[in-house]
Structures are given as structure tokens and as C-alpha cells.
Amino acid sequence: MGRRRKKTQKRRILFFTLFLPLLLVLFTGAGYGAFLYKKAETVLSESYMNDGREKSDLRDADVHPLEDNISILFMGIDDNLRRNYGDNTRTDALILATLNVEDKTIKMVSIPRDTYTYIPEEDDYNRINHAHVVGGPTATIEAVEELLDVPVDYYVRMNFYAFVDVVDAINGIQYDVPYDFKVKDSSDVHYTEVEKGLQTLNGQEALALVRTRKVDSDIERGLRQQEVLQAIAKKAMSINSITKYDEILEAVGSNMRTDMTFSEMKSLIDYGKNDEVLDFDSITLAGTDDFLPSGAYVWQLDETELEVVKGKLQRHLDIPVTANDEEEESDWEDNTYETE
Numbered sequence: 001m002g003r004r005r006k007k008t009q010k011r012r013i014l015f016f017t018l019f020l021p022l023l024l025v026l027f028t029g030a031g032y033g034a035f036l037y038k039k040a041e042t043v044l045s046e047s048y049m050n051d052g053r054e055k056s057d058l059r060d061a062d063v064h065p066l067e068d069n070i071s072i073l074f075m076g077i078d079d080n081l082r083r084n085y086g087d088n089t090r091t092d093a094l095i096l097a098t099l100n101v102e103d104k105t106i107k108m109v110s111i112p113r114d115t116y117t118y119i120p121e122e123d124d125y126n127r128i129n130h131a132h133v134v135g136g137p138t139a140t141i142e143a144v145e146e147l148l149d150v151p152v153d154y155y156v157r158m159n160f161y162a163f164v165d166v167v168d169a170i171n172g173i174q175y176d177v178p179y180d181f182k183v184k185d186s187s188d189v190h191y192t193e194v195e196k197g198l199q200t201l202n203g204q205e206a207l208a209l210v211r212t213r214k215v216d217s218d219i220e221r222g223l224r225q226q227e228v229l230q231a232i233a234k235k236a237m238s239i240n241s242i243t244k245y246d247e248i249l250e251a252v253g254s255n256m257r258t259d260m261t262f263s264e265m266k267s268l269i270d271y272g273k274n275d276e277v278l279d280f281d282s283i284t285l286a287g288t289d290d291f292l293p294s295g296a297y298v299w300q301l302d303e304t305e306l307e308v309v310k311g312k313l314q315r316h317l318d319i320p321v322t323a324n325d326e327e328e329e330s331d332w333e334d335n336t337y338e339t340e
Contacts, residue, residue: 036245043253045262051138053259056151058319063153065267069317071098072260073144075157077132090129092211096144096152098316104271107281107316109148109309115285116298117147127298137257147306149322150313156258163210164203165251166232169244172200173231181215183208206232283309 055062063070076093094111113129121131121139131143141152167173176198185192185204192208194201201209210228236248258265286305290298307324314321 036249039246039249041262043249044256044265047253047256047258048261049257049259051136051259053138053141056141056145056153058145058149058151059153065099065101065264066270067101069098069100069102069319070153071096071151071313071317073097073141073152073155075132075137075140075155076163077157077159088133091132091140092129094128094140094144096148096150096313098150098313099268099271100316100318105281105316106271107283107313109283109285109313111144111147111285112287112299114297114299115147115287116290116292116300117143119143120146127296137259148313149310150317150319154258154260154264156256156260158252158256160207162252162255164207165255166236166248167201167203167206169247169251170232170235170239172202173206173228173235174198174200175206175209175228175231177201177209179215181208181212183212283312285309 074093074095074097075091077089078092090113092113094113095108096111097106097108099106111128113127115128116125117128118124119126119128119131119134119139120142121135128140128143128147131140135142137155137157141155145152177194177196180194180196182191182193184190185208192204194205194208206228210224239245285299285301287299287301290300292298311321311324
């Protein structure tokens with residue numbers, strides 16, 4: 001996991017890989033753009049949820065995507081009708097994206113779900129996915145800000161159903177499954193069986209593929225998530241059917257909560273106008289496996305690596321650099337994720 005050997009990972013970026021290309025289509029004004037625009041305005045406005053948090057405590061003033069560098073925290077939660085935990089569920093995926101308004105670049109940091117860190121809401125250390133259990137999106141935001149020392153300006157939260165419905169809306173994806181396995185589906189009642197080999201996966205099968213980790217590891221699961229989401233993005237952006245885009249909107253909107261207004265979401269299309277290619281510099285947090293005295297598994301971060309990541313994000317947001325990251329940044333591999 002050393003810095004010279006570490007490959008940057010491109011994980012769990014459902015919102016950007018599907019939603020941003022969709023916005024580009026909506027605002028072209030061509031053909032059925034007007035219909036989809038109105039549909040998007042209705043569906044996505046219904047996803048808006050004001051949690052009373054006006055701005056980050058790390059900000060001196062309000063920010064707006066059109067004028068300022070911003071950050072968005074993406075939360076994937078392991079909720080479904082059977083669990084029905086609401087704000088008492090855990091986050092299964094966390095990504096912080098920083099967006100630079102001047103050069104239209106995006107940096108994305110994947111935060112492992114078992115990262116052991118300080119949770120302000122609990123005033124104690126715990127796995128970061130527990131923050132959502134004790135305080136919902138607000139507690140998760142506070143934990144991420146404490147961890148990375150950068151402001152979180154907005155959040156987007158999605159559940160399992162968004163993933164399943166989007167894959168079904170695009171009539172599945174092709175994937176070369178590495179082995180046979182069986183895991184519970186999104187309902188936590190029935191099982192989904194997936195066979196080894198190249199095949200077209202429906203929503204439940206694709207979800208099973210990105211959730212399973214019993215046969216291999218979290219690292220391999222992350223790589224599968226990367227590949228599956230790229231397959232989804234490629235398939236979604238190749239669709240020319242109004243019906244399919246309508247279904248994708250319904251899938252995302254009905255399973256998403258965010259504190260971004262529709263107007264603020266529209267501002268994000270500027271980040272996808274570079275020849276219709278989306279470039280992401282994706283970063284993971286290096287660390288090691290560890291166990292607490294209770295026997296619970298945690299991911300212990302490498303503090304030196306963490307300081308480098310903090311500095312990188314602070315510079316991208318153009319805020320004062322507080323991190324002790326004097327080591328050469330050339331040691332980092334800067335990879336981009338492109339969808340065409």
C-alpha cells in the first residue's frame with residue numbers, strides 16, 4: 001500500500017457517472033430535452049431535503065457551484081424495506097468529491113467503510129460507517145470533515161434500490177464474473193445466484209456482484225465496483241431512448257436524498273463540457289487491517305498518507321493548507337477516469 005506502489009481506485013461514483021451525463025442531455029434543448037428537463041426538475045426537487053445545516057463550520061461564507069470550489073459527500077446506505085432503518089442505517093460507501101470551478105477538475109476520495117476515526121457525534125472513536133447510525137447525514141458529514149480537514153458543502157445519499165433500478169432501466173450490463181457465488185438480494189430475504197463467466201447481469205445480479213466480499217476481499221470488491229460502475233456509465237450514455245432516461249431519473253430520484261437544490265445541480269453540467277469526457281482524479285486512503293480489543297475489524301489509516309491526501313484536497317479547494325504534507329507529490333500516481 002506504499003505511495004509509490006499504490007494504484008488510485010475509481011469506486012462507487014454512481015451519481016457522477018450517471019447523473020452528470022444525464023444533465024448534459026437534458027440541457028441540450030434538442031428533441032425531448034424539454035420533457036426530460038421538466039421531469040428532472042420535478043423528480044430531483046422531490047429528493048431535496050434541508051437538514052437545517054446552512055454551511056460547513058469550516059467555511060467563512062456560503063458557496064455555490066457556479067462561483068466557488070465545492071465538495072460533495074456521496075453516501076451509499078445499506079437500507080431496504082426489510083431493514084427500514086431510515087437514518088439509523090450504516091453507510092456502505094463513502095466518497096468525498098472536490099470540484100475546482102476554474103479548471104473544472106474533480107478529485108474523489110474513497111473512504112473505506114471500516115475506517116477507524118473520531119466521530120464527533122459520539123465524542124469517541126469508531127468505524128466511520130457508524131456515524132450515520134447515530135446522527136444520519138449530518139453526523140457523517142462531521143466525521144468526514146474531522147477526518148480530512150476540509151469542508152463538506154453538500155451531500156447526496158442513495159440506497160440499494162437506486163443501483164438496482166438503474167441497471168434494470170438500461171437493460172442490464174455485461175460483465176465477466178470471476179466465480180460462482182450466492183448472496184442475499186436487496187430485500188435481504190431472497191438470494192441471488194450468479195454464475196462464473198461472461199453474461200448480462202440484471203440489477204439484482206449486479207448488486208450482488210458489487211456487494212460480495214466473502215470469497216475474496218474488500219480490495220477485490222472495490223475493483224469490481226470500479227469495473228461495474230464504468231460498465232453502467234458506458235451503457236447509460238449510449239442510450240438514445242427517452243423512455244430509458246425517464247426510468248433512470250425515476251430510479252435515481254426516488255432513492256436519493258440531497259441538500260443540493262435543482263439549480264445547484266444544474267451548475268454541475270459545466271464539469272462535463274470538456275468534449276463530453278468526464279475526468280476524475282481518484283484517491284484511496286492507505287492503511288492496514290486491524291482489530292479492536294472487542295475483536296471488531298477496522299481499517300487503520302496510514303497517518304503520513306492521510307496528511308498528503310488532506311493537503312491535496314485543500315489545495316484543490318483553494319483553502320489554507322493545514323496538513324503536514326511536505327513529501328513529494330510526484331510519488332503519487334495521478335490517474336483519471338474517463339467516460340466517453
